[in-house]
Amino acid sequence: MTTTAVTPDVAHNARPYLYGGEEAAVASALSAGQYNHGALTDEFEQRVAGLLGVPDVVAVASGTAAIHIGLLAAGVGPWHEVLVPSFTFCATVQAILATGAQPRFVEVNPGTGCVEPAGILAALTPRTRAVLPVLYGGRAVDLTPARPALDEEGVTVVEDAAQAFGSWQGDRRVGATGVVTCFSFGPIKNLTCGLGGAIVPRTPLEADTCRRLRGLGIVESAAHRAEATTYTVDGFGMRVQMSPLNAAIGLVQLQHFAEAETRRRELWRAYAAALDGANGVALVDADVPHTVPALCAIRVLNNRRDRIFRKLRQDRVGVGVHYPPNHLQPAFAAWHRPLPVTERLGQEIMTLPFHQHLTPADAEYVAGMIRQALAGANR
Template identity: 60%
Template sequence: MSASSRPDARCTASPYLYGREAAAVAQVLESGQYGHSEVTEGFERRVADFLGVPDAVAVASGTAALHTALLAAGVGPGHEVVVPSITWCSTVQAILAVGASPRFADIDPGTLCVTDQLVMDAVGPDTAAVIPVLFGGRPVDLSRIRAELTERNIAVVEDAAHAFGSRNGRRRVGATGDLTCFSFGPVKNLTCGQGGMVIPGTPEEADAIRLIRMVGVVQSQAERANATSYRVDGFGLRYQMSSINAAIGLVQLDDFDTTEHTRRTLWRAYRRALAGLDGVRLVDVDPDQAVPHLCQVRVPNRDKVFADLRARGIGVGVHYPPNHLQPAFAQWRRPLPATEQVAEEILTLPFHQHLTEDDIDHVVTALGQALKTAGGAPCASS
């Protein structure tokens, strides 16, 4: 069957809606309460219940979540934040937004995530926070160095943009006690169209994040409507999540069991299909713990394979070019051998809930053909 007859394989990622989101948005529009309202607050409570945490604070995006979390953790000018280089550039931009500097850490090439040892290798005297990126939905366990980080007054701010619904042991990501940041962008495991969420570690952090996301204004919209003035208590930004976005998220949360099952089933189908393909290394995910967000492989001659598959109509991508090699972040560049090796090999295969197992077989068959055309030695084992 030709690639043109398989449109789902053309997309690296694609939003997935359950069909009731439009009605939920229409109800908000009919109410006239488009901005932050009780719908947003209801979404916060539902997410907190789902994760098993005391509180959740909705914001405008995943980037806003990281920015406000770093501010709530007291990170600012003169500080360094340890962060892996392979992540979407928003993670680094949030560090710069609070006036701090990134300290890039190397990664485990099998998972594309940091480890406790790699974090400690990067920690220095000015380190104020660590941002483990839960790449592809994988939980990152820093429990063995938690006491040392606490003793050094180093905050942990999880970038869990890819990991909504994933578990770290018996607990959902977000229930670890750290500041955790989610993204609800269009192609995330749970989408609000656009939006984010911060899971605070303490009530004080929750208060700080709510103040920041409301441009520093203490009173709620309802309280301001019945008063002649209001009070601004500190720095803030207009980072509220709208009720329109929250309404989409509420529908998505109702069906998250289906999302979780489907994404795990599709990832396992890829693992089976790729098992017999020589020269390919599947980037590890434990689908019993993670709700997979990406399916990635390491391949030789990646750029040739990428171009071949694109020509065949297969929507492959690269997640992500390393940030320490980007011009905007060049002053913080340092040698990261594993990152730089993996960056030449990683390839993201189409992965979204519109796919079928036939689509996956089609993608893997095309990958095998592209590898033969490209030639080259298999990727390194580490």
């Protein structure tokens, strides 16, 4: 295996990927002069709903805003608990706190990075109002075995699908499985709007609630307000609409999403093949036949992650750590619970360079550098 010919792109853990039409689309949106919410945002919502096979989608300013609004629309508020894996980006937990609720951290399967039904049911308390599974790396989380008990207790499933746009659960796309689903369209996601997010609501009433929450609690649409002398504010709301400037980028990206699916799966499989049999690492299973992978993660075993991480960074291989456990963070110390599986995973996890600028040859190069680093650590 060669470890000499490689593009500089392996120095990046993740990079946005543009197809070429985004700049012209943004310029056109700029010329239109409507930057808060407009027809392009509406079109983006409709196009995403069509791809997912759902009746409606509500676009917002970020994935974090999507989770915040999704939880509020599900009735989560002060004194409630939300079950959430500690193994996630801190934005997931901050969105819970923004509702006034509290996180109750739960373990994940170290082989997938995702929660499982039995762990969710074991963590339920009388204060649990929602479960917030995180679809780590884009892998769908099927809580079907737990749903009867959750429904009986009035507990809503709100998915953090920030990394899972386009993935499948069975024969349906993530977002079309009957739960509140929250996507991110940030810079390095499977589909980028520059910044942005979206909520898939369960009912028309929930969709209306999400739209009011994203738009300062105003009942009437922007188009209606332009023709009226007044408007109605009927409750709490924030200013977290998706700008048409961001929607313009997303609409171009949607035209090429089939390519994103193919190339991301190809790159993940190239890593899996190149790392097959490597001693001292274990690939986190993304269930790639059903997943549009947002990342490729490995576990570096035998307490060698930090040493391998430093060596690869010195060699300009853009590895990362996604994620340090949240229950160990100072900001969330009040909700600490012993989570030995997550704590071990947090010490082992390492993410590899993963973006659409890379080729299978780049994956082979990175795998070769990992093998070299492991061999050096054994000496």
